[in-house]
Amino acid sequence: MYPEILRIGSFSLNTYGLLLAIAFLAALFVAARLAERDGLPRERIYDLGLWMLLAAIVGSKILMLLTEPSYRENPWHLFSLDFLRSGGVFYGGFIAAVITGYLLVRHYELPWWKTADAFAPGIALGQAIGRQGCFAAGCCWGRPTTLPWGVRFTEQAHELTGVPTEEYLHPTQLYESFAALALFLLLLWFYRRKRFDGQIILLYATLYAVIRFVIEFFRDDPRGDIAGLTTLTGLSTSQLISLFVGIGASLLLVLRWRRAAHPS
Template sequence: MHPILIKIGSVEIRYYGVMIALAFIAGAIIGEREAKRKGFQPGLVYDLLSYLLVAAIIGARLYYVIFSELTWFLSHPMEILAIWKGGLSLHGGVLGGVLTGIWYCRKKGLPVWKFTDVLAPSVALGQAIGRIGCTMNGCSYGRPTTLPWGIVFTDPNSLAPLGIPLHPTQIYELMMSFILFLGLWYWRKKVPFDGQLFITYLIGYGVIRFFLEFFRGDSLLLFNLVPVPHAISVVIILIGIGLYLHRKGGRCQTTMS
């Protein structure tokens, strides 16, 4: 796997940055199409993208900086800006994106739950595409394995350990996220109440990340015991279940009245 797509002199274009850009573009196209189907004003998703791009990257980077090597980053503050080298956490990106999406809906007077349903498939698709960049970059790498599909990184620019067969956790997540996208896309016209598609995404994403952390080789430990992503995934799942029960209960009360 080779992180650098093109290098001209000292200028590098990395697969990671290219795939992140493609992930946002693909997600925006899918989201805009779904927004029109649900009767939203044309261009809303593209307008949101400018905010979402910044918020998701900031959230993803801050999470990585805080929970990875905070002391090192404080000693090398300019490296915090070097996102093209990798080091963006999906957990942080999802949190930043969700908060920004809610803020945007409030600002524009949009129905929050209905609009989050519009975005849910787009986010899952974007995550799948983004993991292609992680595969090339060597970030989010897996534990050593003897399985025949283990991948070996040899490029010195890679962030993964070199010369050792590793679980292709990036590819695992790519496939699972794409399956989640297909499920959300298929189910999007059949949800019984607004918000259920987004809630399903939250629970699905939490389950995927919880499962994958057993195979990750770069997990950070909370109190030197529990992987941080495991703990956050459990929180995401519980929040999703709580939101589902709340929304379902509200719908039942409305129906009975």
Template structure:
């Protein structure tokens, strides 16, 4: 749609980057609000969110590079300026951020692990929803060809240059599907929180519903950079593979923490 919002002299302000910044601040604000309900210090939530953001940026780009290399992309293309400016693979970011979350809280940050996880994940879902609007603006993570009335046609050459987005072809606006899915995840988590049966339940629920949503929305993804054909199955893309892994993680945490009710 609009990869570059406007230019100040020779400096372009990318719509994707701006929306990612908004996503971080909005997600952190929601996490701090949820944390206050359990007596968590807002400053500690902010510090943790910044560390997880850095991990998410690195992890998303690493997974993108790994998938591109597995797909046989030339090294020059994998490490090109356009590729490095791309957002990356979101689930790689979530995996890295989750690892940092467990690591920092196990080190002792003055935050109880499971309650903090419950507070963070609605904000993560909100950040993902806003970030997908950035994907839509940049043209990355595009969908398959569609002749539905709501199909989107990209025309900006920058979208093709940075993401390989097909121009002049109506596509499923799968980025908006993902935004809707992430908003639904956030709503489910917020509605479930007052009925939380054990600490960590909302954290585990996030991985269950996020994984399920990604498995479904992958149906309309058209970009080959996400990787397909894992384990010999053509339908098993990177998004579906990590989505299934997320569901398994969520289920495992749910069962484990449910058996440890009353502990922190």
């Protein structure tokens, strides 16, 4: 857990920011390679990636605004340095990126499902790297545990994120990082053997929803609530979104699989 890589005077190089940048570049590189292999223009993929990154940043902040009481009660925090440096909520960024990507794919006259498939493995790889940044910063922490791999965070991490330092916690950031890495490898394997366009992105959405739903049971950082749904259901916001995304993606996956197996 090293929130800062180095500090020179007032300038500091944060581990989280560096790993997030590496995650984006790695995801974009993988997407461009896979897209080019399928005959899609590499330049358009780079354009798509940059616009989707911007959309993801905005979407993650908007969902954080909706779920975090401190931002709802103090909207001027939207313009604070703390808000700009915070990571946001992944599903907000993912949904915003998908919507933006769909509109741009239509504008560029690219095949939607084939383009989305090219991005899917890279998204998983980006998550695997990005969650390492969360671990370094101390955000997205887990519940207390007595398991041998429980971790205690530093005072510096506590000052940045508020992570408890007095007891060992589930390293939920690493749980998701390793799960996302395994998902990345699985998606690459399926990509070379896919039966129809859309199979990879829908497989990603389905499996990541399961991963996120399970990991949320081990998380203990404050993640807010929307319209009291968390209080009503006992599930976190991300778990509720995972249910909708997972069910919707799995149904589409089955429908497209059947259509590919029995073309009309």
